[in-house]
Amino acid sequence: MSRNEHHASFDRITALLTAAISNARLYTADHPQVVRYLDAAYQALCVQLTVHPEITLLVIGNDLVVNDQTIDSQGRQHAQLVGLLRRNGIGRVSFAAGLQAVDLTAFVQELSSEESRAIHSRPGIQLGQVEVRSSEASDAGPPFASGAEDQELLETIASLASLRDIKLEELKALYHQTRRYEKIDLGSIDDMIKKFIGGFSRGINPLRLLADIKSADEYTFTHVVNVCLLTMGQAEALGFTGRHLYDIGIASVLHDVGKQFIPDEILNKPGQLTPEERKIIETHTIKGAQYLLGLEEIPKLAVLGALEHHIRFDGSGYPAIAGDWEPNIASQMLAVADMFDAMRSRRPYQEPKPQELILKIMREEAGTCFNPLLVDNFIRLITRTNPLAQAA
Ligand SMILES: [Fe+2]
Ligand SMILES: [Fe+2]
Structure with a gap:
């Protein structure tokens, strides 16, 4: 199944779920109209669950992201579903193998009910919260207060930092394989990505793991x-999990x-680039994507990355894209x-810029250069003060 076909399937699943919920709000959950939509949604989910280990709906601002694909945010139906999930404090819905029709029905019933606000995870359906707070709220306090840190967490940070140093050498070898058009061996970075995921799920601030440039x-x-750490940290904080988070890690390493x-x-x-040289550098995006496209074992997300x-965010930058292309x-x-x-x-x-200045620039560029919600999420991530509290 191609990427476009997956996208169309995810689009259909969200449309069917929304239709089932809307109708359940008008009638009752056992009304034939509701049953028909629920049955179609269940069938469509089961088909996708034979291809993907899980189907995850993430609410990011007003957007709905299914697995790693943004579903058309202009669609009225999706806006309805996003609104309902948000009202119920749900930022993430993961459907997994073993999903039962009866559980999907119960989930839709709960979501469509006016009275009950208690919506539960059940076998095959896991719910989670995703909250992107405003950047102002996250500015208070020093970035590295360590009051709530335990010894084990500090040891985890130290071991991840040393793993990062070992992997720097392997990454260099991996990038050199590329230069010789050799097959890339992702096995060498597999454990790094998995261990980073473990660290972020414990609330580690990625700034503590960034490497310094030696030459x-x-x-x-x-x-x-560094980009791998900072991207995976963002993704984990937004609620990405499992295979999607892993693929985002691979895409970061290969970007x-x-x-x-x-x-x-x-x-x-060692100096400013001429306009011609800049143009040549800019081709690294297309050249990288073309190269990765030819490798079977690479997640397609890495090609896009x-x-x-x-x-x-405003569509400028490079390479030039069609007006309706959404990265x-x-x-x-x-x-x-x-x-x-x-x-x-x-x-x-260039001299390194102080962090405060960088964050100021990023806030100013929110909405033009960057997705504003992602800027908020990023600032919240790198100003984490109490890692263990993040899980609350
Ligand atoms: Fe880069
Ligand atoms: Fe780049």
Whole structure:
């Protein structure tokens, strides 16, 4: 099944669920109209669950993201579903194998009920909260208060930092494989991604794991691992889990793979680039995507990440895209992480910017360069003060 076909299926599932809920609010849950929509939604979910280990609906602002695909936010039906989920404090709904029709019916019943506000997870349906607070609320307090940290957490941070250092070398080897058009071995970074996921689920602030650049020609690898940390942290905070979160990690690691096809003298030039050189650098997006597209074992999300991570929220940036092209949510998170790491890094032509200035710039660029909700989520993430409290 192609990406477009998956998108159409997710679109249909959300439309059927919304229709079932709307009708259940008008009639009763056992009305034939409701039963018909519920049955169709259940069948469509079961078909997709033979292909995906789970189907996750995430509410991000007014958007609905199913697995990693944004469902058309203009659609009235989706807006209704988003509104209902938000009103009930639900930010994430995950359907998994073993989903029973009776449980889907009960879920729709609860969601459509005016009286009851208690909506429960059940076998095959897991519910979660996703809350993107305003950036103002997250600004209070120092970024690294350690009052609530336990020894075990500090040990986890230390072990992840040392894993990151080991993996920097392996990432370098992986990127060099690309340059020689060799098959990429993702096995070398598999455990890193999984361990990062474990760390973020404990509320670790990714700033504590960022690597420093040791030399100019190391920049790409250090940057890649930092962007991986900052993107996965965002995704985990938004509610991405399991395979989707893992694929976002892989996409982050590979986002700049196209730079391997740019001459070193341009890539590591100690000074401002000429307009011609800048144009050449910009081709790393298309070159990376083309390369990854030819590799079977790479998640397609990585192709999109490589292609779209320099496209701005307002559609400008590069490569040039059609007016109605909406970059994948993972690419939008990559763009936030990419810019943050670029601004905090010492480069031959740039002094590192202080964090406060970077955050000020990011707030100013919210809505033009970046998705404003993702900026809020990002600022909240990197100003985490009490990791253990995040899980509450
Ligand atoms: Fe890039
Ligand atoms: Fe980058």
